[in-house]
Amino acid sequence: MPLPLAPIFLGSQLVVAVTGSVPTVNIQNTCKAAASVTSGASVQQDINICVSSEEKARETMVRDWSNYPAVDRSRCVQAGPRVYLPSYVEWLTCLEMEAAVRKMRAEDKTNPRQR
Numbered sequence: 001m002p003l004p005l006a007p008i009f010l011g012s013q014l015v016v017a018v019t020g021s022v023p024t025v026n027i028q029n030t031c032k033a034a035a036s037v038t039s040g041a042s043v044q045q046d047i048n049i050c051v052s053s054e055e056k057a058r059e060t061m062v063r064d065w066s067n068y069p070a071v072d073r074s075r076c077v078q079a080g081p082r083v084y085l086p087s088y089v090e091w092l093t094c095l096e097m098e099a100a101v102r103k104m105r106a107e108d109k110t111n112p113r114q115r
Helices: 027-036 043-067 070-082 088-110
Strands: none
Touching (some): 043 088, 070 088
């Protein structure tokens, strides 16, 4: 079962500039912090599940990074680390939501609703 990553109010460090390539972060820190606030049966199991989810999300981001508009990359990736530990899962969700909203808006323009 995926571990939900609640916002954790701690600082973090980004290693790579947001617009150039997918940032590299220490997901072990993120997952350990997230696991410490859950009441799961096994903290290590929660950490392992979290790390696996984060690695999969990062792989998707690396594969698709150049397809995301720079404004979306900047908005999604830079916003989080000021407030909570970075998460590839959250960044990917943000990027996917931005793309979905853009697509819906384009469809609304080409297919106005009949009243």
